[in-house]
Amino acid sequence: MDKKLSVIIPVYNEKNTIQKVIEAVRGSGAGGLEKEIIIVDDFSNDGTRDLLREIENESDCKVFFQDRNRGKGAAVRRGFSEVSGDFVVIQDADLEYDPAEYETLLKPLLEGRADVVYGSRFIGGKNTSHRALFFWHYLGNRFLTILSNIFTNLNLTDMETGYKAFTKEALSKITPKLQSNRFGIEPEITAQVAKNNLRIYEVGISYFGRTYDEGKKINWKDGLAAIWFIFKYNLFG
Numbered sequence: 001m002d003k004k005l006s007v008i009i010p011v012y013n014e015k016n017t018i019q020k021v022i023e024a025v026r027g028s029g030a031g032g033l034e035k036e037i038i039i040v041d042d043f044s045n046d047g048t049r050d051l052l053r054e055i056e057n058e059s060d061c062k063v064f065f066q067d068r069n070r071g072k073g074a075a076v077r078r079g080f081s082e083v084s085g086d087f088v089v090i091q092d093a094d095l096e097y098d099p100a101e102y103e104t105l106l107k108p109l110l111e112g113r114a115d116v117v118y119g120s121r122f123i124g125g126k127n128t129s130h131r132a133l134f135f136w137h138y139l140g141n142r143f144l145t146i147l148s149n150i151f152t153n154l155n156l157t158d159m160e161t162g163y164k165a166f167t168k169e170a171l172s173k174i175t176p177k178l179q180s181n182r183f184g185i186e187p188e189i190t191a192q193v194a195k196n197n198l199r200i201y202e203v204g205i206s207y208f209g210r211t212y213d214e215g216k217k218i219n220w221k222d223g224l225a226a227i228w229f230i231f232k233y234n235l236f237g
Contacts, residue, residue, distance in 0.1 A: 005033040005106070006085030007099075010075035011052070012042040014093040018051055021093050026060070028099035031110050038082050039063045039093075040075040073178075073185030080175045089165045097163045098206050101128075105165045108201040115170035115198040118156060119163030119205035128206040140223045147227065148187055151234035152194035156202060160186050160226070163205055170198050177237060183222045184229035191233040 007025050011018055018039075025037055041049055043066050056063035064078055076090060087109055091099060097119065108114035122142070145159040166174075174192035178185070193200055 003033050003087070004085035005030045005035050005102070006083035006088045007035060007037050007091050008076060008079030008083065008088065009037065009039045009091050009093050010042060010072050010079065011039055011044060011048055011093040012069070012072070012075070013044045013046040013048055015044070015047045015051060017095050018048055018093050021091065021095050021099070022055070022061070024095065024099040025091060028102045030102045031106050033085075033087065033106075035060060036083075036085060037061045038079045040066065040078045042066050042071065042075045043069040071180075071182035073180035073182050073188070076185050077175070077178050077180075080171060080178070083168075083171070086168050087165060088168065088171055090162060092162045096208050098208070101205050104203050104205065105163060108203070109165060109167055113199070114201040115167050116193050116200045117165040118158060118161050118200065118202045119165075120156075120158035120161060120202045121205065121207040122157045123202060123204040128204050144187070144223065144226050144230065148190055148230050148234075151230060152190060154190070154194055154200065156190070156200075158202070159190050161205075162186075164189065170196075173198065179237075180229065180233075182225070184225060184233070187226055187230045188233040188237060191230075191237055194234075 009021065022037060037060055039052060039061060041052055049065060052063050055061055062082060087106060089102060089105060091097065105117055105119050108117050141160050145156055148159045149156055173196045174189060177192050178188055180188045
């Protein structure tokens with residue numbers, strides 16, 4: 001029987017990129033897997049919801065509208081609850097991550113070597129490229145990854161990456177514990193991966209970061225909150 005890839009796209013105010021990312025996902029290679037696209041709109045107010053209503057009945061898309069702005073973590077968790085695929089990828093709606101690299105991300109899963117794969121912005125990969133942006137964001141990401149590694153005993157280079165892939169079995173082990181509503185979902189997922197002794201790989205990916213003028217949403221307050229979430233989900237989660 002053919003296997004399926006579920007692509008979860010959490011969306012908040014991305015009217016300029018949402019149609020582009022959907023087409024990019026549709027056109028991406030995925031190791032021959034059938035694809036389903038699961039879009040969770042987090043109460044956008046910029047016209048994104050109107051665009052999504054135009055495609056919500058298309059056969060390869062499932063679109064869910066949150067009743068209020070709950071945060072990225074809540075959108076990702078809602079997406080996890082709706083997947084039917086054998087493999088699952090989180091795809092941000094802003095095109096900072098390239099769907100053309102799904103085959104790279106999925107390869108360790110398809111070969112049966114991994115349960116979870118993180119796409120790292122900080123290790124090289126074949127034909128990868130990176131937009132040069134914010135030094136302090138880079139430093140903050142590295143600090144949070146090191147802090148997370150201290151608790152999980154993993155040697156990740158990019159815990160905060162938005163590009164994560166899972167087998168269905170791995171996802172079923174971590175989702176019952178997930179509770180984060182905002183950007184704390186990244187350290188929480190990592191804590192649960194470690195606690196369940198899942199096999200985790202990293203692969204190098206391209207990264208086309210945005211500036212705040214272009215719509216970037218995460219800020220220094222989210223970075224400070226992530227420190228607390230690392231302690232919380234590793235010690236008490």
